[in-house]
Amino acid sequence: MPRDISGKVTVVTGASSGNGRAIAKAFGEEGAPVVVADVVEDPREGGYEDESGMTTAEVIRERGGEATFVECDVTDRDQIRAAIETAVDEFGSFDVMVNNAGIFTRLVPTWETTQDEWNKTIAVNLTGVWNGCKESIDQFLEDETQGNIINIASGGGIVGLINEPAYTASKGGVVQLTKTVALDCADHKINVNAVAPGWISTSMTREYFEDEGIREDLEQSTPWPRLGRPEDVANACTFLAAPDSEFITGSVLAADGGFTAR
Numbered sequence: 155m156p157r158d159i160s161g162k163v164t165v166v167t168g169a170s171s172g173n174g175r176a177i178a179k180a181f182g183e184e185g186a187p188v189v190v191a192d193v194v195e196d197p198r199e200g201g202y203e204d205e206s207g208m209t210t211a212e213v214i215r216e217r218g219g220e221a222t223f224v225e226c227d228v229t230d231r232d233q234i235r236a237a238i239e240t241a242v243d244e245f246g247s248f249d250v251m252v253n254n255a256g257i258f259t260r261l262v263p264t265w266e267t268t269q270d271e272w273n274k275t276i277a278v279n280l281t282g283v284w285n286g287c288k289e290s291i292d293q294f295l296e297d298e299t300q301g302n303i304i305n306i307a308s309g310g311g312i313v314g315l316i317n318e319p320a321y322t323a324s325k326g327g328v329v330q331l332t333k334t335v336a337l338d339c340a341d342h343k344i345n346v347n348a349v350a351p352g353w354i355s356t357s358m359t360r361e362y363f364e365d366e367g368i369r370e371d372l373e374q375s376t377p378w379p380r381l382g383r384p385e386d387v388a389n390a391c392t393f394l395a396a397p398d399s400e401f402i403t404g405s406v407l408a409a410d411g412g413f414t415a416r
């Protein structure tokens with residue numbers, strides 16, 4: 155379905171691999187110029203990417219879209235600011251921020267989770283999204299842009315998940331942050347929503363998708379008769395960014411095959 159997001163200059167964090175790459179490609183295909191913001195330019199090893207020998211920006215450009223890469227660690231607000239400035243300098247405006255970058259350290263019970271694992275997870279998954287919201291809103295207000303922020307949360311931000319205390323806490327934080335930022339920004343007509351993916355095939359999950367026992371658990375917990383793909387997350391994002399979705403704000407859109415509906 156055409157989304158009418160053509161020309162909306164979009165920054166996607168964590169866009170070199172997995173969900174972020176699919177999001178960036180989907181926006182690129184719809185005619186939105188994309189800033190691919192990531193700590194590394196090449197896709198992570200172990201992902202399920204088509205064209206894994208090419209960077210995300212190369213794939214978008216090869217398909218006729220506009221894209222550029224910016225090295226950006228979302229834990230550093232100055233680097234997010236630089237990515238937004240690249241959007242404005244290279245493409246003339248800044249309209250959509252997709253705060254997608256995230257990490258998952260390992261499955262580990264609460265009592266064995268290290269302080270370092272907790273700190274890193276919160277820094278990237280929650281403070282990174284906060285940084286992305288702050289810098290985007292500054293730019294939208296300055297430009298008087300009816301901007302759009304999409305935060306990638308997780309089903310783990312809605313329900314508890316065994317052995318994932320730091321991850322679920324970070325994603326629960328993203329869900330609540332999204333709602334409050336949406337309330338604060340509504341008067342300015344800045345949309346703020348979250349997408350909560352279920353089990354999606356990326357480098358983050360490959361070892362679980364390939365472990366027969368764990369995969370069976372994932373399938374059993376997903377009512378829809380297949381597991382998720384990065385394109386499922388991307389479709390939710392292009393939907394939220396479209397002008398027709400302007401009355402949707404503060405929502406958490408599950409792209410999870412019914413995982414959190416049970």
Ligand SMILES: NC(=O)c1ccc[n+]([C@@H]2O[C@H](COP(=O)([O-])OP(=O)(O)OC[C@H]3O[C@@H](n4cnc5c(N)ncnc54)[C@H](O)[C@@H]3O)[C@@H](O)[C@H]2O)c1
Pocket residue numbers: 167168169170171172173174191192193194197198201226227228229254255256257278282306307308309350351352353354355356357358359
């Ligand atoms: N895969 C799933 O099943 C699943 C489920 C729910 C939510 N998510 C969320 O989707 C998002 C993307 O995950 P994915 O599965 O594509 O993972 P992934 O590991 O395949 O890709 C993550 C990307 O983020 C980048 N990144 C990591 N730390 C960064 C940082 N500090 N700054 C900028 N970029 C950084 C990586 O380089 C990589 O390109 C994450 O927020 C994740 O929590 C994934």
